[in-house]
Amino acid sequence: MAAVEPERGGRPQQALVIPRTAAEEQRLKLERLMRNPDKQVLIGEKPKEWAPRPPPEFVRDVMGSSAGAGSGEFHVYRHLRRREYMREDFMEKQATQQRLDEEFQKKLDENRRVAEERTGKRRRKRQKLKQKKILAKKAKQEQTKATDGSETSGSGEDEGVESPNEETDDTEAPSFIMGGR
Template sequence: MESEEHKTAGKPGPIIKTATDLQRLKLEKLMMNPNKPVILPASHKEKDYNQTVPNFVRNVMGSSAGAGSGEFHVYRHLRRKEYSRQKNIQAMSIKEQQDLDFQTKLEENRRIAEEKTAKKRLKRLKKKERIKKNRNVKKNSEDENVQDEDN
């Protein structure tokens, strides 16, 4: 064991200059043992403050005179909970508004793309019809020329 540490201690490691190099080294380390399971961290879950904050607070008090020394801490705790609940509500409304805006923008882009496609399709069909018509006109004129030559 010690001899291995001494061997690697004297050798300089790979030089990492960019984030790409770091990512490459991490991938190489993972690929050294492909049978080893990769542990992915769980995604962040949003807290639901509506369930933790009571809807009705019976002991309403302020931080002004008349409150005992211990009551202020209770008041401060309830106030922080209420502020965090309001902040969460505002964040959720902003997120919903952004989602709605995104969906409307997607729908608008889809509609514009469909209009462009329909316009180009119509243009292609008109061009096909023109080409067909020109071919028929040429064919008819050639047939007339052949009939004139026969007479």
């Protein structure tokens, strides 16, 4: 795109490129920015939202559009009326936006509450199952201890040998319960 023919000053002359699409325009802007990456880029601030001037505290010489008003006064009246209508429209839009924001916040809060109820219900179910497993494991350990004690006193065969279930129970025993209260 850029011609490398040097100008009189020794700078390469660039060919004029007219962007035909928005993408080309964006690409050209990026290329121009990337030619000198050390240069700071000024990004404009967000434009302030338009707000009408507040109504005057005291209005002098109030005249309507008829009945004694001069021909020049009608334009003043029309301008004041238009400004007042714009101010009323602005206040209505602001109230509508505020109402929509409040409805949105209520909806977010409701969704958050419903999700918390759902996750709380599932959390209680998981903890209940975990407690059942722990109780079943303890009952099984007590049962194996009781049966081991009766077998060792009665038969005397497996006195020094541990069962494989006891080894796995010791390694699987939880040291704490997550989320327990």
